[in-house]
Amino acid sequence: MNKTDIIELVATEMDCSKVQAGKAVEAVIKSLREGILDDGGVTITGFGAFNIKKRKPRTVRNPSTGDPMTIPAQTVVDFRTAPAFREMLERPVVGAHIEVKPVNSEYPAESNPV
Incomplete structure (x- = not known):
């Protein structure tokens, strides 16, 4: 995800134009930058x-x-x-499918019941 993607997401979530969302994202980035430089960090x-x-x-x-x-x-x-x-x-990703095949199985991969 990049800045353009974030602007589009904010525009959709806030039901506003991309120009308004872009200004909001820029304001947040500016605030983060100033907080880090002026105060040594942002939480x-x-x-x-x-x-x-x-x-x-x-x-x-x-x-x-x-x-x-x-x-x-x-x-x-x-x-x-x-x-x-x-x-x-650390939670598993919903919808992610991980196929596990046993090593040295007596079954060929195509007929593996796992």
């Missing part, structure tokens, strides 16, 4: 928290040459899901 109850995180410099290996190289310190935005949202993520 949305039931969804999660965006926080500024500082990464230390680290040494890694170039996969092509094997030579060590240093990745400089970085400031990034970290997202942590809220417990309620995390529970939703």
